[in-house]
Amino acid sequence: MPNPRRQDDQALLLAARSSPEALAEIYERFEEPLLRFFLNATRRPELAADLTAETFARVIEIIVKYDAARGRADQWLFGIARHILSESYRCGRVDAAARERLGFPRLMLDDHALDVISRLGSDSATVALAELPGEQREAIQARVVEERDYAEIAGELQCSEAVVRQRVSRGLRALRTRLAGDR
Numbered sequence: 001m002p003n004p005r006r007q008d009d010q011a012l013l014l015a016a017r018s019s020p021e022a023l024a025e026i027y028e029r030f031e032e033p034l035l036r037f038f039l040n041a042t043r044r045p046e047l048a049a050d051l052t053a054e055t056f057a058r059v060i061e062i063i064v065k066y067d068a069a070r071g072r073a074d075q076w077l078f079g080i081a082r083h084i085l086s087e088s089y090r091c092g093r094v095d096a097a098a099r100e101r102l103g104f105p106r107l108m109l110d111d112h113a114l115d116v117i118s119r120l121g122s123d124s125a126t127v128a129l130a131e132l133p134g135e136q137r138e139a140i141q142a143r144v145v146e147e148r149d150y151a152e153i154a155g156e157l158q159c160s161e162a163v164v165r166q167r168v169s170r171g172l173r174a175l176r177t178r179l180a181g182d183r
Contacts, residue, residue: 009073013066023063027056030074034081040130041085051088055081128178136171143168 009029015022034055038048058080066076129137135157142153143164150161157164 010068013063013073013076014068017063017066023060026059026077030077031056033074034077036130037078037081038085047088051081051084055084058084128175131178132171132174136167136174139164139167140171140175144172 009026012022012025012029016026031052034052035048038051039045042048042051055077059077062080066073070076071079129140132140138157139153142148142156143150150164153164154161
């Protein structure tokens with residue numbers, strides 16, 4: 001059974017091509033997960049905020065290219081985020097080209113905003129989960145967090161229940177190892 005939230009995200013991305021309200025909703029839904037992703041990768045709140053802003057600017061520029069038939073909305077957004085991050089590593093800086101092309105002002109964060117972003121990365125379980133391979137992370141999210149049945153997850157992921165059980169097991173083992181090492 002397909003996840004209604006994922007289908008809603010896809011519909012929202014398609015609507016955002018012509019609707020500022022839908023684009024704002026995408027931002028509201030994905031700002032925190034993207035900030036967590038970048039904070040986990042960089043460990044620097046200001047850099048995470050810059051990378052998140054550049055990601056959303058790039059999304060605005062290329063949203064007409066989103067094709068729901070080629071993948072989920074979250075995969076598309078995080079694919080853009082990974083590309084932005086790799087560009088940042090390669091160039092040694094955050095490329096603000098998309099923000100500049102769109103006329104967005106330079107991002108200025110006060111101490112409170114930096115503190116809020118820092119706290120996003122302080123939940124070590126969330127960070128550890130985000131670092132898992134995508135298949136394990138999805139399986140754990142569906143089974144443990146959303147408390148869904150293995151059969152339902154297998155149907156959605158188009159694999160066997162045994163594969164889902166293996167992904168959950170391996171992912172939980174990796175989480176235990178990671179969290180035990182953080183103590």
